[in-house]
Amino acid sequence: MRYGQLQALTDVSLTLAAGETVAMIGANGAGKSTLLRTLAGLHRPATGSIWFDGREITSLAAHSRVALGIALVPEGRRLFHSLSLEENLLVGARRSGRWTVGRVIELFPWMAARRRQPAIQLSGGEQQAVAIGRALLSNPRVLLLDELSLGLAPAVVRSLYDVLPQLLAEGMAILLVEQDVTQALRVSDLAHCLLEGRITLSGRPADLAPAQVEAAYFGLAARA
Amino acid sequence: MAWVNAVIQGILLGGLYALFACGLSLLFGVMRVVNLAHGDFAVLAAYLALAVITGLHLPLLWSALVVAPLFAVVGYAVQRVIIQRSLDVSPLTTLLVTFGLSVVLQNAMLESFSADSHSLPSGALASGSFQLTRQLSIGHFSLIVFVAAVVVIVGLQLFLSRAPMGRQIRAAADDPEAAAIAGADVRHVFAVAAAIAFATVALAGIAFGGYSSFDPGAGPQRLIFAFEAVVIGGVGSLWGTLLGGIILGVSQALGAQVDSGFGVLAGHLVFLAVLALRPTGLIPARVT
Numbered sequence: 001m002r003y004g005q006l007q008a009l010t011d012v013s014l015t016l017a018a019g020e021t022v023a024m025i026g027a028n029g030a031g032k033s034t035l036l037r038t039l040a041g042l043h044r045p046a047t048g049s050i051w052f053d054g055r056e057i058t059s060l061a062a063h064s065r066v067a068l069g070i071a072l073v074p075e076g077r078r079l080f081h082s083l084s085l086e087e088n089l090l091v092g093a094r095r096s097g098r099w100t101v102g103r104v105i106e107l108f109p110w111m112a113a114r115r116r117q118p119a120i121q122l123s124g125g126e127q128q129a130v131a132i133g134r135a136l137l138s139n140p141r142v143l144l145l146d147e148l149s150l151g152l153a154p155a156v157v158r159s160l161y162d163v164l165p166q167l168l169a170e171g172m173a174i175l176l177v178e179q180d181v182t183q184a185l186r187v188s189d190l191a192h193c194l195l196e197g198r199i200t201l202s203g204r205p206a207d208l209a210p211a212q213v214e215a216a217y218f219g220l221a222a223r224a
Numbered sequence: 225m226a227w228v229n230a231v232i233q234g235i236l237l238g239g240l241y242a243l244f245a246c247g248l249s250l251l252f253g254v255m256r257v258v259n260l261a262h263g264d265f266a267v268l269a270a271y272l273a274l275a276v277i278t279g280l281h282l283p284l285l286w287s288a289l290v291v292a293p294l295f296a297v298v299g300y301a302v303q304r305v306i307i308q309r310s311l312d313v314s315p316l317t318t319l320l321v322t323f324g325l326s327v328v329l330q331n332a333m334l335e336s337f338s339a340d341s342h343s344l345p346s347g348a349l350a351s352g353s354f355q356l357t358r359q360l361s362i363g364h365f366s367l368i369v370f371v372a373a374v375v376v377i378v379g380l381q382l383f384l385s386r387a388p389m390g391r392q393i394r395a396a397a398d399d400p401e402a403a404a405i406a407g408a409d410v411r412h413v414f415a416v417a418a419a420i421a422f423a424t425v426a427l428a429g430i431a432f433g434g435y436s437s438f439d440p441g442a443g444p445q446r447l448i449f450a451f452e453a454v455v456i457g458g459v460g461s462l463w464g465t466l467l468g469g470i471i472l473g474v475s476q477a478l479g480a481q482v483d484s485g486f487g488v489l490a491g492h493l494v495f496l497a498v499l500a501l502r503p504t505g506l507i508p509a510r511v512t
């Protein structure tokens with residue numbers, strides 16, 4: 001599977017393969033969320049194109065992309081507050097496949113006792129888990145994760161990222177965007193550093209020196 | 225006994241107001257659209273029912289089976305073609321567009337059906353009644369309308385809380401963008417909500433036509449009653465709309481009992497009192 005050749009933002013081009021986790025790191029305003037929202041179909045790129053599985057999807061609406069197997073876990077969770085936990089999951093149920101409400105609850109066992117609770121009563125970390133579950137119920141082939149760590153305690157963030165290997169084992173591809181560099185590098189196969197809408201550094205996390213990442217992240221490349 | 229009778233007749237009239245208002249409540253609860261053409265669509269439904277009754281020789285109640293599905297289709301189309309486009313521009317635009325729609329509808333009906341007032345031939349329904357005591361009786365037609373209102377509102381509530389499409393409607397009402405990335409075709413979902421709202425408008429229009437006479441300009445005046453029922457009950461809550469309709473109906477009936485000219489005014493006064501003392505309505509907003 002070949003996913004994406006995007007020239008949104010400024011000349012950003014990236015590809016994503018099945019079973020691969022690619023991280024986009026960068027400071028606030030670097031264009032990370034815009035990139036994911038464009039891939040999910042919430043923004044139209046002014047130029048460039050998006051390809052999925054050999055098919056151009058640049059002008060496809062967001063809900064049609066979900067039907068193809070592209071799911072976004074949006075920044076800020078964006079749960080449906082007047083719906084219960086289980087209803088939030090069910091709204092995401094689209095493509096039939098291996099992911100069901102039962103399997104999401106296996107992944108996050110605490111959900112079992114609280115399926116009827118209104119989503120608004122859940123903690124930030126719990127809401128983030130529901131948002132991931134909602135995306136999984138569409139049985140995506142590509143999962144776009146936008147700032148899972150936002151506003152959450154480090155231990156909670158770690159536990160959320162720890163479920164990723166289970167998803168990858170099923171051949172899903174993951175593109176994640178993160179300000180928390182340590183976390184992103186820990187879980188990804190390939191990392192790109194985005195600065196002011198351009199990719200300033202790319203490489204396998206093991207090959208990237210901390211100083212190099214720091215320079216790319218803060219835009220100190222010229223001095224480094 | 226006259227007062228008891230006034231309360232009973234008021235509750236029954238309230239059912240009509242609730243039936244009429246629930247479409248307005250639904251559109252506002254789901255899309256934040258205030259449909260100013262709501263009353264005019266109800267009048268249009270009455271004219272269509274009249275055409276069905278005289279053209280196809282169907283009785284009044286059967287005409288609803290033809291007009292309501294037709295109106296659902298009209299609602300779907302109006303949402304996709306007109307309201308959604310204005311919604312994409314700004315919420316204020318929807319007010320202007322539905323106001324324009326109201327003017328267009330009134331004039332089109334004036335051209336097509338003349339300014340003469342009509343009423344729907346309800347045959348035996350209009351005169352038949354259940355005699356409760358010597359002084360108390362309940363008209364068949366007003367009871368049918370009340371039962372229809374309760375069935376529609378309970379059914380709508382069940383649909384929204386249980387059915388997959390109902391769940392999508394609530395999700396899209398909460399956060400349209402999040403609904404889109406969860407895979408919902410939000411324009412379709414909104415249009416389904418509009419189709420349901422329009423089907424209820426058709427039922428209300430036919431019920432109004434059975435109660436009293438109508439003419440092409442009757443819509444805006446009736447719209448006030450729908451607004452009052454929605455605001456008294458609590459904006460965006462269907463149970464609230466049922467309660468609001470009943471309170472409005474009882475207020476009007478009791479007011480009319482005091483003085484025959486005081487009925488409508490009493491309804492307005494109760495509405496103003498609720499608006500001043502409890503602006504969120506009696507059953508405050510939970511989305512739809």
